[in-house]
Amino acid sequence: MDLEVRDAVPAQSPVGPVVVPESAPVTFAEILKHPDIAARFQQIRQYFFLRESTYDMTSRCNVRCDGCYYFEGDKQHALDNVDVAAWRDLFRAERDRGITFVVLAGAEPALVPELLEVCYGEIPRGAIASNGLVRIPASVGYRIHVSVWGNDATSERVRKAKRMLERQIELYAGDLRAVFVYTFTRENIAEARPVVEALAKNGCQVTFNMFSATVGYKGPLTHTAESLAQTRQTMVRLLADFPDHVIFSPYSAAAHTDVRSLHDLFSCPYPRQNSGQFGLGRTFRQYRSDLSWVREASCCVPDTDCADCRHYAAGSAIVTARMNRHIGSADQFRAWLDYVDTYLAVWIQGYKKSPNLCAVPPSPAQAMPPAIQGPPR
Amino acid sequence: MERRIAEILIQELKLENVTPDTFDSGCDLVKELGIDSMDLTTVVLVLQGEYKVKFDEDSYPTLTTVRAIAEQIRQLQATVS
Numbered sequence: 001m002d003l004e005v006r007d008a009v010p011a012q013s014p015v016g017p018v019v020v021p022e023s024a025p026v027t028f029a030e031i032l033k034h035p036d037i038a039a040r041f042q043q044i045r046q047y048f049f050l051r052e053s054t055y056d057m058t059s060r061c062n063v064r065c066d067g068c069y070y071f072e073g074d075k076q077h078a079l080d081n082v083d084v085a086a087w088r089d090l091f092r093a094e095r096d097r098g099i100t101f102v103v104l105a106g107a108e109p110a111l112v113p114e115l116l117e118v119c120y121g122e123i124p125r126g127a128i129a130s131n132g133l134v135r136i137p138a139s140v141g142y143r144i145h146v147s148v149w150g151n152d153a154t155s156e157r158v159r160k161a162k163r164m165l166e167r168q169i170e171l172y173a174g175d176l177r178a179v180f181v182y183t184f185t186r187e188n189i190a191e192a193r194p195v196v197e198a199l200a201k202n203g204c205q206v207t208f209n210m211f212s213a214t215v216g217y218k219g220p221l222t223h224t225a226e227s228l229a230q231t232r233q234t235m236v237r238l239l240a241d242f243p244d245h246v247i248f249s250p251y252s253a254a255a256h257t258d259v260r261s262l263h264d265l266f267s268c269p270y271p272r273q274n275s276g277q278f279g280l281g282r283t284f285r286q287y288r289s290d291l292s293w294v295r296e297a298s299c300c301v302p303d304t305d306c307a308d309c310r311h312y313a314a315g316s317a318i319v320t321a322r323m324n325r326h327i328g329s330a331d332q333f334r335a336w337l338d339y340v341d342t343y344l345a346v347w348i349q350g351y352k353k354s355p356n357l358c359a360v361p362p363s364p365a366q367a368m369p370p371a372i373q374g375p376p377r
Numbered sequence: 378m379e380r381r382i383a384e385i386l387i388q389e390l391k392l393e394n395v396t397p398d399t400f401d402s403g404c405d406l407v408k409e410l411g412i413d414s415m416d417l418t419t420v421v422l423v424l425q426g427e428y429k430v431k432f433d434e435d436s437y438p439t440l441t442t443v444r445a446i447a448e449q450i451r452q453l454q455a456t457v458s
Contacts (some may be wrong), residue, residue: 028423045415244454282414
């Protein structure tokens with residue numbers, strides 16, 4: 001796979017050239033005539049039935065990270081419901097409502113393993129967002145996303161926890177449920193390589209996230225145009241250098257490091273930005289630890305500033321939902337398929353990532369409706 | 378047109394126990410047949426090619442029946458011509 005970084009940057013990036021797409025086929029049916037596309041589309045469309053909601057399992061946490069989305073807004077003040085029967089009733093009702101995929105977060109869901117087991121007993125597909133400092137019992141068969149924010153020195157400064165990566169690896173190396181999620185901030189880009197090397201050396205899988213500021217955050221972690229470009233180059237190089245351990249795609253890198261947020265590029269379909277009754281707008285809910293939910297606040301990472309949202313969880317729904325905006329050319333659709341394939345490998349236990357189909361993706365800006373694309377920025 | 382749309386729906390979504398002739402064009406695809414939004418999007422994209430029209434993304438939530446889809450296509454074709 002050719003992952004020349006300069007060629008992989010999006011068209012309107014401040015650091016690279018314009019990528020000219022191949023001439024556009026006339027119809028979706030023509031795109032699907034490409035054998036590689038047809039095969040991958042059949043593979044991923046088996047998962048179209050997934051309907052997601054997210055749940056804050058507890059307001060307790062064992063670390064305090066700068067810029068943490070949980071300790072912003074109202075949700076942190078919810079009074080934890082610790083009644084196992086009440087949670088079981090909720091998850092049964094959710095299953096009956098058609099929810100087939102849960103994302104369990106919090107503060108730190110590993111602190112309430114009994115609730116995770118209840119959920120797993122009712123809805124068997126899902127993922128848990130954890131800081132990875134407390135081992136989640138093997139009886140909970142969900143994907144486990146272990147958050148990594150840099151090397152141990154950086155984690156101690158930003159997350160106030162000592163030997164964080166070392167302890168995370170001790171607990172989760174060799175655990176097929178675990179995916180380490182490296183969050184790129186403006187400050188930790190250079191640390192990504194040694195961290196990924198350490199993870200790969202221990203046989204761990206890793207994917208990438210982007211720090212996305214919460215509403216009102218003014219700290220040093222927020223990205224700039226320069227740090228976005230540096231992050232993109234780093235992501236693409238790490239993907240090329242660690243293909244057996246990094247779960248990502250060139251289009252994922254392009255979409256998450258564009259100067260525009262995911263909402264600006266793709267129009268977020270979560271209820272917080274979408275009052276309609278189609279797709280996520282119809283079914284998605286974000287429950288707080290007291291089992292309440294508020295439609296107007298519901299999105300995958302509540303209290304994130306939508307204008308800065310490049311969160312991997314957000315993209316997993318926002319980009320995947322916009323299939324219709326990725327049929328301008330066969331390569332654009334290949335890029336979207338790579339994105340969805342990455343999403344499934346990161347979020348679905350047992351799904352194996354296939355080789356990426358599109359090494360040099362078109363700019364994600366091509367997925368914007370022409371009326372709002374505007375002049376290059 | 379309704380029959381052809383039903384045919385595409387059956388083919389794309391591998392619907393069983395129904396034929397283009399028995400497909401109820403007023404049946405709610407989401408609420409009654411449980412068709413997912415991504416599957417509906419797939420059908421819409423195929424129909425766009427078939428009828429040389431382009432559905433507005435904002436109109437997707439209204440495309441809930443074969444009849445509604447056919448009506449939308451007729452309107453789009455009328456606009457083009």
